[in-house]
Amino acid sequence: MNKKKVILWGSFVLALLVTVLLYNKSRMDAKSQNGILGAIPVSVGPVVRQQLTNTHALVGTVYGRNDVAVVAEVQGKIVAMRVDVGDPVHAGTVLMQVDDEMKKAAFEAAEVNYEKAKKDLERQQALSAQKASTDAQLESARLSFKAVESQYVTARRQYNDTKITSPIEGVVTARPVNLGSYVQSGNVVANVVDISTLKVKINVSENLVFRLHPGDLVTVTTDVYPKAVFQGTLQAISAKGDESHTYAAEVSLKNSSETPLKAGMFALITFSSLEHDAALTIPRQALVGSVRQARVFVVEDGVAKLRDIIVDSEIGTVIEVLQGLKEGESVVVNGQNNIKDNTIVEIIK
Helix, strand or coil: CHHHHHHHHHHHHHHHHHHHHHHHHHHHHHHHHCCCCCCEEEEEEECEEECCCCEEEEEEEEEEEEEEEEECCCCEEEEEECCCCCCEECCCCEEEEECCHHHHHHHHHHHHHHHHHHHHHHHHHHHHHCCCCCHHHHHHHHHHHHHHHHHHHHHHHHHHCCEEECCCCEEEEECCCCCCCEECCCCEEEEEEEEEEEEEEEEEEHHHHCCCCCCCEEEEECCCCCCCCEEEEEEEEEEEECCCCEEEEEEEEECCCCCCCCCCCEEEEEEECCCCCCEEEEEHHHCECCCCCCEEEEEECCEEEEEECEEEEEECCEEEEEECCCCCCEEEEECHHHCCCCEEEEECC
16 A cells, blocks of 8 residues: 555656646747847947938949831842841941842833933923913823822832841841841841940939939949949939839940940949938948848847838948938847847847
8 A cells, every 4th residue: 555655656746747847848938939048149230320422323234325126128038148246337338138129120110200201291391381282281291290200209219228228327236137038028137236325224213313413424334344434424314203213314425445335234323422411321231131122120128120111322331211210229230140020139249
């Protein structure tokens, strides 16, 4: 009997011990999930209001001053190819020749009829001056000449259009047809780009758009020529913004023979002498996510809280903040990868 009591008491003590251990483990797990078990070390930086440098840089894409898709004006087979991709051309340079046998015959027939109608009209005008013909005969000759002249002009245009020419001076950048290809009227047969003068297309934020004006001088730099600085002029700013509230703008600059740029390259446009009020700023490394969906961790009473913000522009190592933060608040600049919203943190130097 005593042995049974010992076994029962032992079982009771063991069950009690297991219950206490499980209870303590559940409390520790709960504390761990709530971030109470240990504070995560992070570095912070202040939200400060400061006068930003009067420069602003935007990345844009380089385009040629003129970019023309050359189309065929008549249908027919390409019988001669005069240029290839990369060839420089002048305005009026023949790019390719469409079979012109039928168009030439039609033109020559129209030319003969035109010359005959012209002489008939001149003869009737001479007879009319001598009172040797009636007004009806003169009017008939004049109307006949007009009809034949129209046919002659049409035939001449169609014959001339068999020679496909470049409308501008530039460089051939594409030639989607080859010798022997059959083209229809309106088919694109080549692309010619004039890169003697370039334009850089950029998007300007609404906070900046009223501080820029056509005619403003800018500097243009590229990764291709790190030491080269080009001078450009702001040509135009759109009066209508897109869905992201930015406004299309164009910068014009002369191409350089020593450091030539090509259409399609990236370029950095730097505006100077901008009027700029003091603005709220945060260090660049505090940003979580992209500039379009910017967020930061704000430390409040030892807790890191994830907050959505609206930013404007990046200037050097700082970002201008439009909404979401107040001057004097602290944002996490190092250690964001180890924390989430409402994590307890320890600020380290």
